[in-house]
Amino acid sequence: MYKFPTTLTSMYLAMQTWRSCGMAICFLRWFHISRLELEHIEKYPNAKLISLGIGDTTEPVPQIITSTMANYANALSTADGYTGYGPEQGHKALRKAIVKAFYKDLQIKDTEVFVSDGAQCDITRLQLLLGSKVTIAVQDPSFPAYIDSSVIIGQAGDLKGDGERYGSIEYMNCGPENNFFPDLATTPRADVIFFCSPNNPTGHAATRKQLELLVKFARDNGSIIIFDSAYSSYVQDDHCPRSIFEIPGSRQFAGFTGVRLGWTVVPDELLYSNGFPVIHDFNRIVCTCFNGASNVAQAGGLACLSSQGFKAVNSLVDYYMENANILGEALASVGLQVYGGANAPYIWVHFPGSISWDVCKDILEETHIITVPGSGFGPSGEGFLRLSAFGHRECILEAAARLKTLFL
Amino acid sequence: MYKFPTTLTSMYLAMQTWRSCGMAICFLRWFHISRLELEHIEKYPNAKLISLGIGDTTEPVPQIITSTMANYANALSTADGYTGYGPEQGHKALRKAIVKAFYKDLQIKDTEVFVSDGAQCDITRLQLLLGSKVTIAVQDPSFPAYIDSSVIIGQAGDLKGDGERYGSIEYMNCGPENNFFPDLATTPRADVIFFCSPNNPTGHAATRKQLELLVKFARDNGSIIIFDSAYSSYVQDDHCPRSIFEIPGSRQFAGFTGVRLGWTVVPDELLYSNGFPVIHDFNRIVCTCFNGASNVAQAGGLACLSSQGFKAVNSLVDYYMENANILGEALASVGLQVYGGANAPYIWVHFPGSISWDVCKDILEETHIITVPGSGFGPSGEGFLRLSAFGHRECILEAAARLKTLFL
Numbered sequence: 001m002y003k004f005p006t007t008l009t010s011m012y013l014a015m016q017t018w019r020s021c022g023m024a025i026c027f028l029r030w031f032h033i034s035r036l037e038l039e040h041i042e043k044y045p046n047a048k049l050i051s052l053g054i055g056d057t058t059e060p061v062p063q064i065i066t067s068t069m070a071n072y073a074n075a076l077s078t079a080d081g082y083t084g085y086g087p088e089q090g091h092k093a094l095r096k097a098i099v100k101a102f103y104k105d106l107q108i109k110d111t112e113v114f115v116s117d118g119a120q121c122d123i124t125r126l127q128l129l130l131g132s133k134v135t136i137a138v139q140d141p142s143f144p145a146y147i148d149s150s151v152i153i154g155q156a157g158d159l160k161g162d163g164e165r166y167g168s169i170e171y172m173n174c175g176p177e178n179n180f181f182p183d184l185a186t187t188p189r190a191d192v193i194f195f196c197s198p199n200n201p202t203g204h205a206a207t208r209k210q211l212e213l214l215v216k217f218a219r220d221n222g223s224i225i226i227f228d229s230a231y232s233s234y235v236q237d238d239h240c241p242r243s244i245f246e247i248p249g250s251r252q253f254a255g256f257t258g259v260r261l262g263w264t265v266v267p268d269e270l271l272y273s274n275g276f277p278v279i280h281d282f283n284r285i286v287c288t289c290f291n292g293a294s295n296v297a298q299a300g301g302l303a304c305l306s307s308q309g310f311k312a313v314n315s316l317v318d319y320y321m322e323n324a325n326i327l328g329e330a331l332a333s334v335g336l337q338v339y340g341g342a343n344a345p346y347i348w349v350h351f352p353g354s355i356s357w358d359v360c361k362d363i364l365e366e367t368h369i370i371t372v373p374g375s376g377f378g379p380s381g382e383g384f385l386r387l388s389a390f391g392h393r394e395c396i397l398e399a400a401a402r403l404k405t406l407f408l
Numbered sequence: 409m410y411k412f413p414t415t416l417t418s419m420y421l422a423m424q425t426w427r428s429c430g431m432a433i434c435f436l437r438w439f440h441i442s443r444l445e446l447e448h449i450e451k452y453p454n455a456k457l458i459s460l461g462i463g464d465t466t467e468p469v470p471q472i473i474t475s476t477m478a479n480y481a482n483a484l485s486t487a488d489g490y491t492g493y494g495p496e497q498g499h500k501a502l503r504k505a506i507v508k509a510f511y512k513d514l515q516i517k518d519t520e521v522f523v524s525d526g527a528q529c530d531i532t533r534l535q536l537l538l539g540s541k542v543t544i545a546v547q548d549p550s551f552p553a554y555i556d557s558s559v560i561i562g563q564a565g566d567l568k569g570d571g572e573r574y575g576s577i578e579y580m581n582c583g584p585e586n587n588f589f590p591d592l593a594t595t596p597r598a599d600v601i602f603f604c605s606p607n608n609p610t611g612h613a614a615t616r617k618q619l620e621l622l623v624k625f626a627r628d629n630g631s632i633i634i635f636d637s638a639y640s641s642y643v644q645d646d647h648c649p650r651s652i653f654e655i656p657g658s659r660q661f662a663g664f665t666g667v668r669l670g671w672t673v674v675p676d677e678l679l680y681s682n683g684f685p686v687i688h689d690f691n692r693i694v695c696t697c698f699n700g701a702s703n704v705a706q707a708g709g710l711a712c713l714s715s716q717g718f719k720a721v722n723s724l725v726d727y728y729m730e731n732a733n734i735l736g737e738a739l740a741s742v743g744l745q746v747y748g749g750a751n752a753p754y755i756w757v758h759f760p761g762s763i764s765w766d767v768c769k770d771i772l773e774e775t776h777i778i779t780v781p782g783s784g785f786g787p788s789g790e791g792f793l794r795l796s797a798f799g800h801r802e803c804i805l806e807a808a809a810r811l812k813t814l815f816l
Contacts, residue, residue, distance in 0.1 A: 056492035066485040069704060073477035076469040084464035084798075117525060117699060124536070124697035128560055132540070148696040152536055288556040289532035291525060294702040296477060390492075 033360075033372060040364055050399045052327070052387040053370040059319060059392070061300075062312030068303035069296050076295075088292040089283065090115025090263070097305040098263055102232075106245045108265055112279065114286055115301070116262040117293045119230045120145050125285050126226055126264070127153045129278070130192055137170035137190035139182065141201055141377030141384075143228070146194040164379045173380045176339060176350065180204035184213060189221040195244075196228040198235060201377045201386035202348040203324075203340015205240035208247070215247045224270070225250070230262070233317055235343045262293075320345045323396045324389035330400035331387075334407040347387040348374070356382055367402040441768075441780060448772055458807045460735070460795040461778035467727060467800070469708075470720030476711035477704050484703075496700045497691065498523025498671065505713040506671055510640075514653045516673055520687065522694055523709070524670040525701045527638045528553050533693050534634055534672070535561045537686070538600055545578035545598035547590065549609055549785030549792075551636070554602040572787045581788045584747060584758065588612035592621060597629040603652075604636040606643060609785045609794035610756040611732075611748015613648035616655070623655045632678070633661040638670070641725055643751045670701075728753045731804040732797035738808035742815040755795040756782070764790055775810040 033053060041049060075081025089095070095110040102108075116122045123145050130136075132154035138146045150156045150169060157168030165171055170190050172182035180202055195214060198205040206214070218225045227244035235242050244250045251267040270278040293301075303309045324341035331338045337350040351359045356373035363369055363385075374384030389396070441461060449457060483489025497503070503518040510516075524530045531553050538544075540562035546554045555577060558564045565576030573579055578598050580590035588610050603622060606613040614622070626633045635652035643650050652658045659675040678686040701709075711717045732749035740746045745758040759767045764781035771777055771793075782792030797804070 054493075058490070058492065060486055060490040061484040063485040066481050066483075069481035069484075070478035073474050073481055073704065073708070075474075076477075077471040077474040078468055082466070082468040084466065085462075117702070120699050121697065128532070128536075131562070145696060148692075152693065152696060154539070284556075285560060288553060288560060289529065291528050294525070294705050296481065296704045297702050300481075 033370070033376075036361070036364065037370055040368070044368065047368040048398075049368050049370065050391070050395050050402075051370040052389075052391065052399060053372050054388065056388075057316075057320075057390050059316055062309065062316065064306070064309050064312055065300045065303045068309075069300040072299035073296050083295060086292050086295055086298070088287045088290055089113075090293060091295075091298050091302070094298050094302045094305075095263075097302055101305045101310065102243065103245060103265075106243065107251065108245060108267070112265050112267055114264045114266065114282065115293050115298060116264060116290070117297070118262040119228060121290075122262055122264045123228075124149050124152075125282075125289060127155075128285050128289065129282055130155070134191040135168060135170070135189075136192045136194060137172055137187065137223075138194045138378075139174045139196060139199060140171035140379060141174070141374060141381035142194070143196055143200045144377065146196075147378075162379070171378060171380070174199070174202065174204070175380055176337070179210075180339070181206060181210045181213075184217045187217070190223055193218060193223050193225045194228065195225055196230070197240070198229075198231040198344035198346075199340075200231065200344070201340075201346055201372070201374065201381065201384075203342070203344035203346035204348075205235050205237065205343035207239050208241055211241055211244065211247045215244070215250050219249055231344045233313070234321060234345055236321065237343055240343055319393075320389050323391060323393065326396050326400050327387055327389060327403075330404050331407070334404055336407060341389065345389040347389065349385045349387065351383055351385065354383055356385055359385055363403070363406065366406050367399075369399050369402060441778065441784075444769070444772065445778055448776070452776065455776040456806075457776050457778065458799070458803050458810075459778040460797075460799065460807060461780050462796065464796075465724075465728075465798050467724055470717065470724065472714070472717050472720055473708045473711045477708040480707035481704050491703060494700050494703055494706070496695045496698055497521075498701060499703075499706050499710070502706050502710045502713075503671075505710055509713045509718065510651065511653060511673075514651065515659065516653060516675070520673050520675055522672045522674065522690065523701050523706060524672060524698070525705070526670040527636060529698070530670055530672045531636075532557050532560075533690075533697060535563075536693050536697065537690055538563070542599035543576060543578070543597075544600045544602060545580055545595065545631075546602045546786075547582045547604060547607060548579035548787060549582070549782060549789035550602070551604055551608045552785065554604075555786075570787075579786060579788070582607070582610065582612070583788055584745070587618075588747070589614060589618045589621075592625045595625070598631055601626060601631050601633045602636065603633055604638070605648070606637075606639040606752035606754075607748075608639065608752070609748075609754055609780070609782065609789065609792075611750070611752035611754035612756075613643050613645065613751035615647050616649055619649055619652065619655045623652070623658050623661075626661070627657060633658070635661060639752045639754075641721070642729060642753055644729065645751055648751055727801075728797050731799060731801065734804050734808050735795055735797060735811075738812050739815070742812055744815060749797065753797040755797065757793045757795065759791055759793065762791055764793055767793055771811075771814065775807075775814050777807050777810060 090113070092110065094115055095113045098113050099108050099110050127149045130153070134155060136150055136155055147156065147166070147169060151166065155168060156166035158166065160167055170188055172187055174180045174182055180199065214225065225244060229243055232242040241247060245265070251269045266279040266282045268277055268279055272278065304313050324345055324347060327347050328338045328341040331347070331349055339348040339350070341347045356375045360371050360373040363371055372386040374381030374386060377386070445457070484491070498521070500518065502523055503521045506521050507516050507518050535557045538561070542563060544558055544563055555564065555574065558577060559574065563576060564574035566574065568575055578596055580595055582588045582590055588607065622633065633652060637651055640650040649655060652661055653673070659677045661678065674687040674690045676685055676687055680686065712721050732753055732755060735755050736746045736749040739755070739757055747756040747758070749755045764783045768779050768781040771779055780794040782789030782794060785794070
């Protein structure tokens with residue numbers, strides 16, 4: 001077997017930097033959950049396993065959307081319907097429809113909308129734009145992709161002694177004690193603040209007041225906010241903005257979201273200190289590092305935004321939110337402290353003083369239900385579990401009943 | 409309008425590094441071609457413009473593929489047909505089908521195949537893996553994405569005095585004088601060699617002998633080859649390997665390709681100097697920075713690889729290759745030196761002593777045909793034009809006739 005000679009140190013170092021320092025702690029934990037699941041199935045081959053783990057949808061896509069995609073696909077085999085590469089930034093009609101549906105009265109232009117293949121890919125492209133020399137702050141706990149991509153790009157620094165935090169990342173603790181909003185008075189300045197609302201995993205949707213404080217903090221410090229609103233369509237409470245752009249003064253930040261299809265908004269006013277618009281560079285990254293989202297998926301996205309499609313998607317949202325309600329009520333009824341679930345499809349359950357991995361394993365052993373230990377989302381997630389509300393109704397009802405029995 | 413305070417130097421620097429040093433020369437030239445086209449349309453609103461410019465397909469997708477995609481899309485609205493996230497690495501059935509169709513007897517395992525959304529995205533993910541500290545070598549001329557992504561990642565160094573080359577990139581001249589294969593005796597060592605065959609823009613497919621020399625050179629130097637075979641299905645000549653993995657000793661390199669759908673192969677044997685397999689890190693990048701290719705597109709990809717689909721795709725290839733033949737013969741018949749077109753859908757025409765931008769503009773003015781100046785693909789492309797053979801047959805015939813008239 002061939003090995004690189006040890007003289008290949010430059011490449012070795014570049015790759016080792018993020019691997020040897022413990023790349024993707026969270027990634028490894030996801031892997032552990034899959035393994036836990038496999039071991040459990042082997043141990044109890046006849047048990048009916050219910051997964052409230054990975055946040056993956058289970059209900060069929062509304063027919064108005066799938067039939068549009070099917071028609072689009074079928075047309076590709078006709079001379080009139082065939083299209084080659086579309087624009088990397090997305091089809092004009094879709095960009096316009098996104099503005100109309102989500103940014104009415106918010107001054108967002110369709111040329112500021114970049115259609116993508118989802119939030120996870122957008123995060124990486126934004127990180128490519130930022131480069132390795134910026135300092136970043138993230139909510140703790142948070143969706144692992146911010147920190148993982150930060151490690152890959154080289155922003156994160158070394159792992160600290162506790163093995164749970166990177167030295168160059170500012171972890172903004174968000175828990176019940178601060179209403180899931182960081183204490184900005186003690187938060188050091190960072191070049192970039194990743195902020196996700198409604199939050200994954202806690203399910204907390206920031207209030208207008210909280211977002212106003214965040215925008216002021218960022219402007220005072222010359223920080224850029226990258227606002228992730230992938231779950232905005234689950235927001236029920238009108239005091240919780242669905243977009244950062246509802247907050248005055250926020251047009252200097254970037255926002256991205258994903259309802260089956262994703263997009264990123266980069267306002268024209270976001271400038272470098274020399275006055276050059278950031279949108280020009282983001283456009284270059286999109287054109288250089290991305291082929292554009294699948295034509296068929298974009299056709300489906302456009303169908304989602306028709307009035308019929310919007311209604312159909314909203315009833316799916318209602319379905320999952322009713323699931324969240326069922327799970328939340330069951331857990332609260334046995335005296336557990338439950339957060340989230342009101343404006344997001346995630347339930348965040350507190351087990352004070354417990355190790356979340358232990359609780360996760362106990363629940364699996366006793367009820368055959370997969371959950372996610374909160375510590376997988378960052379050190380402040382310790383003592384919590386995340387339950388996803390995606391699932392068929394009968395599975396959710398069954399899971400609620402099993403959990404009630406366990407904790408009664 | 410808000411501006412970043414000048415104290416935000418770290419972020420400013422990270423972004424400026426690749427922009428101020430002349431990011432994406434080629435990107436800007438593509439932009440210039442679009443502008444040229446728009447100006448021409450304005451000047452000659454009634455002329456029948458024919459584009460042999462951007463390499464974008466024009467013929468309908470075979471029905472076997474579109475109907476499979478349509479059926480897959482339709483099924484998503486049924487309880488049985490619905491699927492959520494697939495594996496980031498691609499569906500197992502597709503990975504197996506790729507191995508069977510392309511790597512029979514070449515020891516490639518389906519677990520070494522990573523399905524993607526196309527070559528351009530794969531290049532960026534490979535660059536993320538490599539990091540900013542490696543040295544790279546590229547064919548000159550070459551597809552702009554290697555150098556553009558290298559600039560974005562931070563490998564490229566400063567632009568040299570001539571404004572056409574980056575200081576830290578090794579440009580391997582490939583022209584008629586060396587049968588489009590670099591003179592390896594004078595090529596300095598680089599950590600990574602990007603090699604594209606059949607080549608875009610020259611249309612040259614490297615011979616087995618050439619690839620054997622390349623593999624030996626890389627092994628002797630401890631370099632990694634990243635082999636781009638996006639146009640492998642156009643290869644007609646059996647002396648030209650369709651995959652780097654046909655060359656013994658090449659299982660320590662990475663290869664990627666894209667026939668409507670893309671994939672990258674990372675063999676298990678590709679190791680860091682400490683013995684750690686690179687495939688583990690590439691897998692992490694794919695899982696962290698990518699959501700997986702669209703389910704519908706993967707269903708279409710699988711249909712391409714059925715025997716009926718394969719046949720249909722091959723007759724499309726034949727169609728475009730006949731286009732290439734028509735264009736090549738027309739240009740040769742008027743005494744021009746023509747390269748490529750035999751194993752790739754690109755024609756590379758030599759205009760010795762001319763500035764390729766001038767030739768491009770003259771042809772547009774006289775014949776209303778869009779071409780691409782060779783200098784857009786690197787300094788060694790000066791004096792050449794690239795013509796794409798993608799187009800409807802009647803447009804190709806018309807273009808061939810106009811060019812013959814012009815140069816007779």
